[in-house]
Structure formats: C-alpha cells, structure tokens
Amino acid sequence: MGYKTKKKLLTGLTHILLIICVIAVASPMIWAIIASTQSPGEIYSYPPKFSLGSSAKRNFGMAWNYFDIGIMMRNSLLIAVIVTAGKILISLLGALALVYFRFPLQPFVFFIILLTLMIPIPVIIVPLFRFVSDIGWGNSYWALTLPFFASATGTYLFRQHFMSIPGTIAEAARVDGAGPLRFLFQILVPMSLNTIGAFCVIQFVYMWNQYLWPLLVISGRRRQVVQVAMRQITTVGPDGLIDWGIAMAGSLIALIPPLIIFFLLQEQFMRGFALSQEK
Amino acid sequence: MGTKFPGKLYPLLLLLPTFVVIGLFIYYPMYQTINMSLYKSLFMGLRQIYVGIENYIELFTSPAYRQSLVRSFSFAGLVVLFSMTISFLMAILANQKVRFARFYRTALIWPYALSPAVAGSIFLFIFNPSVGVLNYLLESTIGIRPDWISNSTLAFAMVVIAAVWKQLGYNIVFFLAALQNVPGDIVEAAHIDGANAFQRYWKVIIPLLSPTGFFLLTMNLIYAFFDTFGLVDVMTRGGPVDATNTLIYNLYRDAFQYSRTGFAAAQSIMLFVIVTVVMIVQLKLGNRTVYYQNE
Known part of the structure; x- marks a missing residue:
C-alpha cells in the first residue's frame, strides 16, 4: 500500500x-x-x-406554564446576571486595591481571599443556611445572590491582568489627575474587556447551574430557579404519573440560555478556561 | 510619581465589599461549622448539647457513614477514570488535522454548558426501565431489560454514566488546549528517532500533558464529590437503599432532613479535609513531575 x-x-x-x-x-x-x-x-x-x-x-406549554418554568427561567436569569455583575464589580475593586495601592499585610490579605477557594459552599452549608434564616433572608433573593458575590477567582484574574499592564499607564493617569475609581473605570476596565468577558461567561453558566443552595433557601415556585424544577418534573406529571414529554421539554428549556451563550461566545469560553487553569 | 496611588484607608475601602462577603458568608460559617461539629442536636434540632469530638468519633465508627465514604470514593474514582480516559481519547481524535476539525471540536465540548440537574433529568428518562430508549436497545439486541432504578449496583452505574457524560466536554476543552500546545518539533524528533504513534503518545505527549492531567484530576475529583449533588438528587435521591448516597448527599440528608446538624457539621469538616488534601497533593505533585515549556 x-x-x-x-x-x-x-x-x-x-x-x-x-x-x-x-x-x-x-x-x-x-x-x-x-x-x-x-x-x-x-x-x-x-x-x-x-x-x-x-x-x-x-409539552413545552405545560412545562412553561403548569410547572412554572417560565417564571423560574426569569428568576434564574435575574440571579445569574446579578451575581455575575456583583462578582465582577467586587473583584475589580479588590484587584485595584491589591495592585495599585500599598498597604500593610498586602500578601496576607491576598492569601485570605485566595484561601476561600478551599471552602466550597457545601462545606459551610449548615451554618450558612441557619445564618441566612436568622437574619430573615429565608426564601429571598438576598440569600440566593449575596453569598456568591465574592470571588477569589475574579480577584486573582483581574490582579494578574492589572499587573501585566505597564506601570507607565497608571503614572500617566495620575499625572492627568485621575482618581483611582476613574482610573479603574475609564482606563483599566476598557483594557480588561477580554478578561472580564471570559470571566463573565464562565460565572454566568456557573450561577445558572446552581442547584443545592436554591433548593434549600427557596420554598415554593414563585422565586425558585429553573434547575430545581428538574426535581419536580421528573417526579410528577399533570395526571400524577411522570409525563416524560413535559419533563424533556422542561429540561431543554433550562438548557437553552447557557447553550446559546456557549455557542455565541465560544472564544470567551476558551479564554476563560485557559485563565481558570492558571490559578 | 510612582505607579501606586497614595492613601492607606482607600485600598481598605476598596477591599471592604470582598471582606464583608467572605467574612459573613464564608469565614464566619466556617467557624460556625467547626463549632457546631462539637454539639449534638436533640429533639429535631431544638436543643444543642456540647459533646466534644463525639460527632467525629461517630464519623469513624458509624458503618453507614463509612459505607458512604467508600461509595463516594469509588464513585469519584470511576467518574475520574472514565471521564478523563474517554475525553483524552476524544481530544486526540479532535486534535487531528482533518477537515471540519472546528465543527468536531464544538460538537464534542458543548455538553459542558449542561447542568448536573438537567443531565440527571435526561439520563433518568433514557435509563427508565419501561419507557427508556436504553432498555429498548438492550432488549432488541441482547434480550435483557435491566432495572436501573431499583437495583443498587445498576442505579450506581447509571449515576456514574450520567456524571461521566456530563463532564466530558469540560475535560476535552483542557486536553485539546494542552495537545495544541505540545511543541511540534519534539514530536517530530521522536518520529525521526523511530517512535511509532503509540510510543509518541505514551513516551512524549502524555508526559508533556501531565500539568493539565493533574489540574483535571483535581477538578474532576471536586466535581465528583460536590457538583454531582444535583445529578444524584434528580436521579435517585441517594437511593435505592443508600446505593447512591454519596458524602455530599448524606450530609444534606443529615442536616436538612434528619436535623442532625452537629453530625452534619462534622461531615462538612470531613469534606473540607478531603478538598484540602486533594488541592495540596495537586500543588506538590503537580509541580514536581510535570514538564514546563519555559524551562
């Protein structure tokens, strides 16, 4: 041959x-x-x-209306967007402090933030649940969003990115009389759009797919997220028995937003994955 | 003028949101977890009495918990083994320079976007003993109709298969990226030295991929231990008879269904220890045996 x-x-x-x-x-x-x-x-x-x-x-109609997946899709969207935005903002501010200021115990502060990577939510879920109930956040969006706001990954990524930006740019901004926040939003953020975009898509999908925490803190359907609906549509149907047509329709609906983001923003995804490996 | 802004208070103000969130929602609950693990709940959580390390002793002596531990480690081991092997082979295929390579890559990694709960729902239907397509295929080809739901071993296998499938996309992304970074001249040199395709992969490419391998090993272990909760909850609720009751599911049941918060908190600490060990091993081993391109 x-x-x-x-x-x-x-x-x-x-x-x-x-x-x-x-x-x-x-x-x-x-x-x-x-x-x-x-x-x-x-x-x-x-x-x-x-x-x-x-x-x-x-099937799609029943999933959307009878199982309230329409409402839950809106809830999921709201929560994923809020948490993603909150994470980005808080991490940007933290990274700004870590890179462009001098303050005591700086390495230690950074270490404390990074250390949270070792503590996934399931490890602290028992007291966390009690805590949010005690302060009256049971069944609220506060409980569903705020605990996710801090991001060691985000702070780390933005810090790395800021450190790669030449120091002369910060100097020039200071000569022009820009304060730290103006420097952040007018100069650093536009220079970091790639990193922010990559972080955004990964975090959105991560939040969209949350299951355990919403299952615990939200009761009833009106405020529930769409992932938890999977539990119900695979247990009962309109006539008692599981209706697999409706169940599959509901599963597909819940899958559409992250899939659309994946196909539209594949480049950001790949960049986000590459960044996540650097940690 | 330097590159740093002046001010001592300003940076602390910028870090305040981060510290409020991690303080209130991570470190304070972490402290509380340790604290709670020293108490026992009575009367469905209405009273707490201090018991010292009794919960931890129960952790190591309870046959049910030990079973859950073994089950969880076998589950994680199987998921890691299969998802990493299959995705590695698929990544090698997708890395070949053929037409439509981009299409193939996308078509192999999209399940990354799926959540464990949605994957659970779809696989529950596929594995359904009476209407599932899998049993139809099995019956029409080899004449068996296994009961994936009520047989313990089969239910465990079903959850493993769903968990592996859901993780393939994620792993392929990283293996592909790593394969594309393998320096062509090294592989070429091995080729010229007479190494066949198998030897080139075994002796040259796989060692080059070990950083990615270690990274994925860690991520897959964490996935198997924590992120598969939704999958288990939708598919089996830990059943039948605890067959799929992994550590995280056991923790959830003890904490929120049986109100054994103290015992659940001790289980949380156990999970924390597992995560810590996995991460430290990754840092140590991952740094030693791997190849760095810059060296």
Whole structure:
C-alpha cells in the first residue's frame, strides 16, 4: 500500500471515529428533543418512535406554564446576571486595591481571599443556611445572590491582568489627575474587556447551574430557579404519573440560555478556561 | 510619581465589599461549622448539647457513614477514570488535522454548558426501565431489560454514566488546549528517532500533558464529590437503599432532613479535609513531575 492510500485511509478512519464520538455525545440530547415532541401515548408505545411527535406545543406549554418554568427561567436569569455583575464589580475593586495601592499585610490579605477557594459552599452549608434564616433572608433573593458575590477567582484574574499592564499607564493617569475609581473605570476596565468577558461567561453558566443552595433557601415556585424544577418534573406529571414529554421539554428549556451563550461566545469560553487553569 | 496611588484607608475601602462577603458568608460559617461539629442536636434540632469530638468519633465508627465514604470514593474514582480516559481519547481524535476539525471540536465540548440537574433529568428518562430508549436497545439486541432504578449496583452505574457524560466536554476543552500546545518539533524528533504513534503518545505527549492531567484530576475529583449533588438528587435521591448516597448527599440528608446538624457539621469538616488534601497533593505533585515549556 502506498503512502498516499494509507494516509487517505487514516483520514477516513479519523472522520468515522469522530462522527461516532459526536453522535455518542449528542445522542442523549437528540433523544430528549424527540421525546419533548411526543404525547404520553407516543412515549409509551413499543417499540419507541424515533421520529418527532405531535405534542411539542403541548409539552413545552405545560412545562412553561403548569410547572412554572417560565417564571423560574426569569428568576434564574435575574440571579445569574446579578451575581455575575456583583462578582465582577467586587473583584475589580479588590484587584485595584491589591495592585495599585500599598498597604500593610498586602500578601496576607491576598492569601485570605485566595484561601476561600478551599471552602466550597457545601462545606459551610449548615451554618450558612441557619445564618441566612436568622437574619430573615429565608426564601429571598438576598440569600440566593449575596453569598456568591465574592470571588477569589475574579480577584486573582483581574490582579494578574492589572499587573501585566505597564506601570507607565497608571503614572500617566495620575499625572492627568485621575482618581483611582476613574482610573479603574475609564482606563483599566476598557483594557480588561477580554478578561472580564471570559470571566463573565464562565460565572454566568456557573450561577445558572446552581442547584443545592436554591433548593434549600427557596420554598415554593414563585422565586425558585429553573434547575430545581428538574426535581419536580421528573417526579410528577399533570395526571400524577411522570409525563416524560413535559419533563424533556422542561429540561431543554433550562438548557437553552447557557447553550446559546456557549455557542455565541465560544472564544470567551476558551479564554476563560485557559485563565481558570492558571490559578 | 510612582505607579501606586497614595492613601492607606482607600485600598481598605476598596477591599471592604470582598471582606464583608467572605467574612459573613464564608469565614464566619466556617467557624460556625467547626463549632457546631462539637454539639449534638436533640429533639429535631431544638436543643444543642456540647459533646466534644463525639460527632467525629461517630464519623469513624458509624458503618453507614463509612459505607458512604467508600461509595463516594469509588464513585469519584470511576467518574475520574472514565471521564478523563474517554475525553483524552476524544481530544486526540479532535486534535487531528482533518477537515471540519472546528465543527468536531464544538460538537464534542458543548455538553459542558449542561447542568448536573438537567443531565440527571435526561439520563433518568433514557435509563427508565419501561419507557427508556436504553432498555429498548438492550432488549432488541441482547434480550435483557435491566432495572436501573431499583437495583443498587445498576442505579450506581447509571449515576456514574450520567456524571461521566456530563463532564466530558469540560475535560476535552483542557486536553485539546494542552495537545495544541505540545511543541511540534519534539514530536517530530521522536518520529525521526523511530517512535511509532503509540510510543509518541505514551513516551512524549502524555508526559508533556501531565500539568493539565493533574489540574483535571483535581477538578474532576471536586466535581465528583460536590457538583454531582444535583445529578444524584434528580436521579435517585441517594437511593435505592443508600446505593447512591454519596458524602455530599448524606450530609444534606443529615442536616436538612434528619436535623442532625452537629453530625452534619462534622461531615462538612470531613469534606473540607478531603478538598484540602486533594488541592495540596495537586500543588506538590503537580509541580514536581510535570514538564514546563519555559524551562
């Protein structure tokens, strides 16, 4: 066999293997999409129907209205946006202090912030839950957002980025009489948009996918986030039995926002991943 | 003029929001966790009595907790093993210079955006013993209809499979990035020296990827221990008969269903120790055996 034929065969094999992988990765989702369009009768038919069914409108409508996923989507969106914005703001201020000021115990302060990486929420969840209940934040957005506001990752990333910006820029800003905050928002932030964008997409998806904490602090559906709805739609249906068409429709709805962000902002994602590895 | 702004109070003011948040919502609860772990709750949490290290003794002597520990470590081990191996092989494939390479990459990593809860919901349907597509395929090919929900071993396997699938995208991203950073001339040199494809991967490329490997190992362990809560809660609620009751799920049940807050707090400390050990091992080992491009 000549070199060329061998190479062609190898390329063909690579394509075939890649296509198998792509299908294997996508197949649960494809099946969920098919089921989300089927009526209970179609889902319970044997052998199962591998074609789109007749009940897409009903399933998505029931998920949206009967299971209040519409309301929960709004809640999730609100919370993810608030937390992402809060994290960015607070981390930017912290990084500004760490890079452009001199104050006592600076390394120690930075260390204390970084140390929070070792304490994931589940480790402190029992007293944290009690604490937010004691101060009257039970079932509120305060409890759902504020505990997430500080970000060691964010402070670290912005600090690294600020340190890579030439010192002459800060000097020039000071000569021009800019105060620290004006320097931050008019000069540093525009120079950091890439880092902020990368941080933004990662944090948005992270917040969107939160499950345990909302499950604990929010009772009832009106303020609940959409992830927790997965618990309910896979337990009961409108007639008592689980309605898998509705359940799959609900799962797909909950998946759409992070997926859209992923496909639209893939570059930011990749940059965010690269940054997260540096820690 | 220097690059620093003057003022001693100003930077503290800038750091104040960070410190208020981490103080109130991380360090104070951390202190409280340690404190609580020394108390026992009575009457469904209405009374607390000081018991010293009794909760910790229970942690090490309770057969149920020990089982949960073993279960959690096997779960984490299986998830790490399979998700890292499969994603590494997929990343090698996706790294080949073929047409549509960009499409293949995107099509392999998008499940990253999925949450554990949504993955749980979809897999619960696929594994459903009566209407799930998996059992249809198994029955029509090899004639079996396993009961993934009520059989302990099968339920555990089901949760492992869902957890592995959900993590593939994340791992592929990092493996791909690392593979693309492998210096071509080193691989070329190995090729010229007569190393075949397998040897090139085993002897040259994998050692070069070890920093990423260690990083992913840590992230996958943390994922398996903590982030799979939503997956377990949606799919099995820790059942059947504790078969999927991992450490985090056990903690949740003791704290919020059985009101055994003291015992739950001791479990939290146990989880904290696990995270700390994993991170320290990563820092130490990750720095020693790895290859740095700058050296």
